Amino acid sequence: MGGTEQPDVRLRGVVKRFGAFEAVAGIDLDVAPGQFVTLLGPSGCGKTTTLRIIGGFEQPDAGEVFVAGVPVDSETTKRHTRMVFQSYALFPHMTVRQNVAFGLRMDKVPKGEIGARVEAMLANLGLSDQAEKYPRQLSGGQQQRVALARALVTQPRVLLLDEPLGALDLKMRKRMQGELKALQRNVGITFIYVTHDQEEAMNLSDVIVVMEKGRIAQVGTPEDVYRRPANAYVADFVGETNFLAGNLAVRPENVLIGDVIPSGAARGKGMVRAKSFLGASTRLEIETEGTTLVATLPGAVSIATGDPIAFGWRDEDALHLPTKDSK
C-alpha cells in the first residue's frame, strides 16, 4: 500500500493494556484512503479496542496513531473520524432528523445548510419518510441507517463501524452488507469495519486485517487471506481448512473425489462418514487413516454414507503454511 499517498490512518506500535492484560499488543497498520478495511478476528482479540483507539475513545499505552497525518488525541473534539456504535447509540429523545442534524449543529454549520444536508442524507439512505419518528419507532435496519446517516452527514474522512450488523437477523444482515458496500463506494471515504464473521469480511472488504490475541496475523485482500493464509491460524479462521501432514493444508472445495481426479493428484482412499446436501453444494466428511477430510462438491453427488471413496487435490491447490515455530 505504498506510493506517495499519505495513509488515512496509521498505527505504529500501538499497545493498550487493561490492568496487566494486553488487549492490543503492538499493532502497525496503514490504511489507504477510500478503502474498505475490516478488522477480523474472534471475540476478545482486541478489534473493538483498536477501533476505539483510532476513534480517540481510548488512549494507547504505547505507540502512535495518526488520522489524515494528524496525531489522534482523545482530548481534541474535532476529529476526522466518526464512529457507528454496535448499539447504534441513537439519541432516544431526538427524532431521526434531530439525530442526523446533531453533529452539524455541534460543528456550528449555518442553519439553512444543516437543513439541506440533513434532507439530502436522509434521502440518500431512504429515510425521508422516517424523519419525524423517534429511534424506538424504527426497525433495526432503519436504526442502523440513521446511525450511518448521523455519522456520514458530517463528512468524516474515516468511518469506524463496530459490528454494525451484529444485532440484525441473517436476511437483513445480508441486505445491509450490500447496502454498506454500495454506500462506501458512493461516498468514497475510508471505512474501518470490525466483525468476527469471516464471510461478512470477505464479502465487504478491500483489505482484511486478521487479528489474533491483540496482534495482526495477516493483512491482505480477501483473496490473499483465503488463498495464501500467512499461517495455520489464518487458514483456520478464514474459511474451512483440512490440515494435512507437515505444513500442508487444503480447502474443502479443492478436494477432488472419484474418477475426476487427474493423474498425479490422487492422494488416497477413505470412506464417506457423513454427507449433507446444502443446495448449491454437497459436503462430505471422508474418514481416512484416523483423520477426517472435508470435501465440498458443487451440486448433488450420488455417493452414499459408508461408500469407499478415492480423494485427491492438485498440487497448486494445496496451501503451504509456515511451520508453527517459524513465526
Next chain:
Amino acid sequence: MKAHSSSTILLGLWTAFVLLFLFAPLFLVAVFSFNDSSISVFPIRAFTLRWYESLAANEAFRTALANSLIVAGATVVFATLLGMAAGVGVHRYVPRLRTALRSGASLPMMVPHLILGIALLGFYNLVAIDLSLTTVIMGHSVVAFPYVFLIVSARLVGFDPSLEEAARDLGASTARIFWEITLPLLAPAILTAALISFTLSFDEVVVTFFTTGTDNTLPMVIWSMLRVGITPEINAIATLTVVVSCAMAGVAEVIIRRSRLTAAKKGE
C-alpha cells in the same frame, strides 16, 4: 381446588381488612372535615365548607402554609441539585466506588429523624448558626438528598454510555453533552426525585422541630393545634395535606411509568 378457593377468599378478606385499616382513618378525617359539627363523631350532620373557610381566615395557618411551601420549594432545589450532581459525578468519575458511595449515601435514610434532628441541632450550635427557616431547609435537604441521589444513580445504571461517547464523537463539548444528552434522559428521574423531596419536606415534623427557630411549618401547626384535641380544622388541614401528597405521588408514578414504557420500547 376447594382449599385453593377458600384460601383465596381468606387472602381477599385479609387484604380488604388491611386496606380498610390503612385508609379508613384517612377517609374519616376527610369526611369529618366536611361535617357541620365541631366534634368528630357520628352521625354526620350536614355538609359544610366552614372549617375550610375558618382555616383560610386563620393567620397562623396561612403563615405556616407559606413557610411549608417555601421550605419544601427550597428543599426541592437544594436536594435535587446536590443529589443529581452527586449521582452524575459518582457515576462518571469514581465508578469503582459507586456501590460503596451509594450505601454511604443511603445511610441518612436509615437514621431515625429524631437522631438526625438532634445531630443537626448540635451541629448548628457548634457552628453558631441561628435557627430559622434556613436551618430547616438545610435539615430537610439532608433528609431528601439520599432519595435524589439513589433515584438518579439508578437511572444512570441503565444509561448506555455510548450515547455520551456518540455525542462527543459528533463534536459536542462536555457541557453540551450534559445539557443535550444526559439531562434530558435523566429528566424523568430528576422530576420524580424533586416530587419526592417536596413530599418528604412538606410532611416532615421531627427534624423541623429541632431545627426551626420561631417559624412554624404546617405539620408543626397541626401538632400544636392537637394539644386542644382534634378539631375539624385539623381534619381540613390533614385532608389538604393528603390531597397534595397523593397528587405528588401520582405525578411521580405517571412519570416513572412513562419512562419505563419508553425504556421498554427502546429495548425491543
